[in-house]
Amino acid sequence: YRLLFSKAEADEIFQQLEEEVEYFEGNGPGGPGFQPPVPLPGELTYTYSGVTFSPKPWIPVLNRIRDRVTLDTGHTFNFVLINRYVRFPIASSEHRDDERELVPRSPIASVSFGACRDFVFRHCDSRGKNATRHIEPIKLQLAHGSLLLMKYPTNVYWYHSLPTRKRVLAPRINLTFRKVITAMNKLNQERG
Numbered sequence: 001y002r003l004l005f006s007k008a009e010a011d012e013i014f015q016q017l018e019e020e021v022e023y024f025e026g027n028g029p030g031g032p033g034f035q036p037p038v039p040l041p042g043e044l045t046y047t048y049s050g051v052t053f054s055p056k057p058w059i060p061v062l063n064r065i066r067d068r069v070t071l072d073t074g075h076t077f078n079f080v081l082i083n084r085y086v087r088f089p090i091a092s093s094e095h096r097d098d099e100r101e102l103v104p105r106s107p108i109a110s111v112s113f114g115a116c117r118d119f120v121f122r123h124c125d126s127r128g129k130n131a132t133r134h135i136e137p138i139k140l141q142l143a144h145g146s147l148l149l150m151k152y153p154t155n156v157y158w159y160h161s162l163p164t165r166k167r168v169l170a171p172r173i174n175l176t177f178r179k180v181i182t183a184m185n186k187l188n189q190e191r192g
Contacts, residue, residue, distance in 0.1 A: 001140055001148045004072060004111060010145030014113040016061040017173050021082060062175075069109045069177055073149055077109065077177035085117070085162075085172040094122060094159040097150070097176070105152040106179040112142040114172035119148070121158045142174070 005013060058066075062080055070076055097108050119142045123135040138158075142148060150160075 001146065003143060003145055004068060004147035005145035007145065010113055013061060013065065014144070014173065017082075017084075017113060018171075020059055020061055021084075021173075022056070065111055065175060066177060069111060069147060072147065073107070073109060075107050075109065075149075075179075077179055078182065079178045079180045081176045081178065083174045083176075085115075085174070094120075094127070094161040096155045096159055097178070098155055101180045103179040103181055107149055107151045108155070109177040110142070110148040110150065111175045111177070112146050112148075112172065113144055113174075115170035116141050116143050117172055118142075118163055120161050120163060121154075122161070124157050124159060127159065 066077055066080065102108075119140045121138040121140075123133070123137075125131060125133040126135040126137075140148065
């Protein structure tokens, strides 16, 4: 976790995202303001919270962010999921990013712009009434312009969430860059 963009850069990118991204209309899996996935050109679809989305083209501001993430992390990504949180009740319950479309063992890079929000990791063995271990949750504040890189095996053992914060009234945009299996990847896997 670290700040990836200066405040001035983050402000500029936030404004571009607000003006240039076409957000999903209606009450999707991420609530009002949810943005469907934006993969690279090709025949990709992505299922998120039980809803399958078709691709939208990359736009320059998304390329700019992805290029910076790649330069900073050394990892390449062919897909981005954008969520825009527009008011305080919108949160993300505990989950793991384990969709079948993801390339196995690939990292996920989360970049945040706008309002700072809490982000909580909870170990799978310490969840619920039948927890087998006591492991304290890990809490981070995802600041404006920050990058959180979740490497393998984070999503195997840790659930993450974005708790509701009633005092956070400003909008927040989160982009999660992923590496998804393409038709070519599938063909290569089938050939062995």
